[in-house]
Amino acid sequence: MxxxxxxxxxxxxxxxxxxxxxxxxxxxxxxxxxxxxxxxxxxxxxxxxxxxxxxxxxxxxxxxxxxxxxxxxxxxxxxxxxxxxxxxxxxxxDDVPFVAVSVETVDEHLVFTTNVGDKVVLNQQQPLRLSDAGRGVPYILVRDRLEARIHRNVYYELVSMAELQMVHDQEQLCIKSGEHYYSLGMVE
Missing domain, CATH: 3.10.540.10 (duf1285 like domain)
Structure with a gap:
C-alpha cells in the first residue's frame, strides 16, 4: 500500500x-x-x-x-x-480495532454500533467479555476475532438497564439480550 x-x-x-x-x-x-x-x-x-x-x-x-x-x-x-x-x-x-459507540434494543436484543458503522447483536456468537477476570473493560466480538471496546457512555447506559443475577455463586450485574444474560461484572 x-x-x-x-x-x-x-x-x-x-x-x-x-x-x-x-x-x-x-x-x-x-x-x-x-x-x-x-x-x-x-x-x-x-x-x-x-x-x-x-x-x-x-x-x-x-x-x-x-x-x-x-x-x-x-x-x-x-x-x-x-x-x-x-x-x-x-x-x-493499541487495544482492539473498534469502539462500540451506541447501543439500542431491537426485538429484545441489544444491538451495538461501532465507530466504523458495524452493527453487532449481542448473542452467544458475538458475546460480551470483560478484561481483568470479570472486573475490567467490557468488549464485544464484532467478527472473526475482531473486537470492539464498549465506550464509557455506552457502558453507563448498559449499567442503567442491568439487573442483579447470581452467576457461579457470585452476585453480578447482568444485561439481557434475547434469552441470555451477560455479565457486566461482579458486585462487591
Whole structure:
C-alpha cells in the first residue's frame, strides 16, 4: 500500500483501491480465506479511542477508514493485518480495532454500533467479555476475532438497564439480550 491510499488531498485510483471498493459494495470480503504473501509493516495505527492514523497523522476520511476496516484481520500470531487477495501488511492496534459507540434494543436484543458503522447483536456468537477476570473493560466480538471496546457512555447506559443475577455463586450485574444474560461484572 502506498501513501496515496490515505492521503486526503491526493487520493488516486489504484488497482488496490478499486479492488477494495468493489469488494465493499458486495459486503464484507472473505479476508479469512485469503492467504497472500506478507508485504511488510506500514506506519498505520488504530488508537485506543478508535481513530486511525497514518504516519502519525489522523486519517480524516471516514469512508477510507471504513474501507480499511473491511479488510482488517487478526491472525493467530497476535498481529493485525490489512489483507487483500494479493497483499498482506501489518499495522499497529493499541487495544482492539473498534469502539462500540451506541447501543439500542431491537426485538429484545441489544444491538451495538461501532465507530466504523458495524452493527453487532449481542448473542452467544458475538458475546460480551470483560478484561481483568470479570472486573475490567467490557468488549464485544464484532467478527472473526475482531473486537470492539464498549465506550464509557455506552457502558453507563448498559449499567442503567442491568439487573442483579447470581452467576457461579457470585452476585453480578447482568444485561439481557434475547434469552441470555451477560455479565457486566461482579458486585462487591
Amino acid at each position: 502506498t501513501e496515496q491510499l490515505v492521503s486526503e488531498d491526493k487520493l488516486t485510483p489504484t488497482s488496490l483501491t478499486e479492488t477494495l471498493q468493489s469488494l465493499q459494495q458486495k459486503g464484507l470480503p472473505p479476508v479469512h480465506d485469503w492467504n497472500p504473501g506478507f508485504c511488510g509493516e506500514i506506519d498505520m495505527r488504530i488508537c485506543v479511542d478508535g481513530h486511525w492514523e497514518y504516519m502519525g497523522s489522523p486519517i480524516g476520511r471516514e469512508s477510507m477508514v471504513r474501507l480499511f476496516s473491511t479488510v482488517l484481520r487478526h491472525d493467530d500470531d497476535g498481529h493485525f493485518y490489512l489483507v487483500t487477495p494479493v497483499e498482506k501488511v501489518r499495522i499497529t492496534v
